[in-house]
Amino acid sequence: MTMGVDPRDLSDEDLIRELRHLHETRSDTLFHGSDDALEHHTSRMQELEREYLERYPDRQVDPERLREGARQRSA
Structure with a gap:
């Protein structure tokens, strides 16, 4: 259900x-x-996130965002 520009047609920027x-607008949409x-917002966000992950499968992952990083913080 693409509403707006197909994510595949967007430049990286x-x-x-x-x-x-x-x-930025997620919480406002959720609460108000x-x-x-909300359904449209969720659908569009998923479309864009899928496209991002396809383009950047080897994106840099912050070690602090992994379970091991969380364990080290709480130790």
Whole structure:
């Protein structure tokens, strides 16, 4: 259910900008948006995230974001 530009047609810069914007507006949509708005927001976010992961399968992962990193913080 692509609404807007197909994520495959976005430049890398545009894809990242769209992802950042969706993540910025997520909580407002969750707390105050209609059910339809939340469903659309979720669908679009998933489309863009899938495209990002396809383009960057070897993205840099912060070791602090892994279980081992969490264990080291709590020790």
